[in-house]
Amino acid sequence: MSRGLVTRRKLAWLGVAIAMAAAGAFTFRSAVWDGLRSLVQTTDRREADVIFVTTPPAVVRAMLQVAKVGPDDLVLDLGSGDGRIPITAARDFGARGIGVEIDPALIEEARENAGRAGVADRVRFLQEDLFETDISEATVVTLYLLPPLNLKLRPRLFNHLKPGSRVVSHAFDMGDWQPDQELTVEGRKVYLWVIPPDARGRY
Ligand SMILES: C[S@@+](CC[C@H](N)C(=O)[O-])C[C@H]1O[C@@H](n2cnc3c(N)ncnc32)[C@H](O)[C@@H]1O
Numbered sequence: 001m002s003r004g005l006v007t008r009r010k011l012a013w014l015g016v017a018i019a020m021a022a023a024g025a026f027t028f029r030s031a032v033w034d035g036l037r038s039l040v041q042t043t044d045r046r047e048a049d050v051i052f053v054t055t056p057p058a059v060v061r062a063m064l065q066v067a068k069v070g071p072d073d074l075v076l077d078l079g080s081g082d083g084r085i086p087i088t089a090a091r092d093f094g095a096r097g098i099g100v101e102i103d104p105a106l107i108e109e110a111r112e113n114a115g116r117a118g119v120a121d122r123v124r125f126l127q128e129d130l131f132e133t134d135i136s137e138a139t140v141v142t143l144y145l146l147p148p149l150n151l152k153l154r155p156r157l158f159n160h161l162k163p164g165s166r167v168v169s170h171a172f173d174m175g176d177w178q179p180d181q182e183l184t185v186e187g188r189k190v191y192l193w194v195i196p197p198d199a200r201g202r203y
Pocket residue numbers: 047048049050051052053054055077078079080081082083084085100101102103106128129130131143144145170
């Protein structure tokens with residue numbers, strides 16, 4: 001969410017800018033403009049919809065296995081945290097992976113992890129909002145979010161994924177969209193849905 005920020009620091013900057021202009025350091029017009037612009041500057045960082053909590057390795061493997069991930073797949077993890085799902089998909093299942101994550105520190109960590117795992121050439125991490133990112137090329141979408149976020153995503157999954165694409169969620173279901181498969185791993189629920197042929201516009 002963008003927020004207008006008016007801080008004491010910015011007010012001080014406005015004062016400095018006006019003072020510098022008065023002293024002839026640069027024109028009054030540009031000084032006031034810079035000061036005003038900093039007053040209304042917004043953060044370009046949307047807040048996370050859910051905090052970072054990791055999926056245990058055995059559950060990551062089960063998610064990728066139940067989706068039958070292989071070398072032809074592009075696995076897209078929406079809210080990718082430290083990158084473990086796309087990295088495992090590339091390292092252990094031969095797939096390509098994309099992680100979409102809003103937190104830049106986690107993006108950096110995920111890129112380092114991909115390098116350490118030797119899959120940096122097959123995994124990408126995008127600092128984007130998972131509700132806006134392009135999901136159309138993915139053949140497998142993985143989620144560990146929250147129930148309302150899964151429901152909010154459902155129309156995008158139906159409208160943008162190709163029929164036969166798989167959606168796997170750790171812990172949370174999709175309301176009245178019945179899963180094709182459901183399993184429990186180390187006490188955690190894993191749900192699998194396959195996008196049907198007539199999906200577009202159904203939700
Ligand atoms: C519960 S963690 C799951 C991490 C990883 N997928 C896993 O299973 O280990 C959810 C992640 O989603 C990220 N996130 C939350 N809201 C987001 C948004 N709107 N766009 C992109 N990422 C978001 C959080 O920063 C967090 O890293």
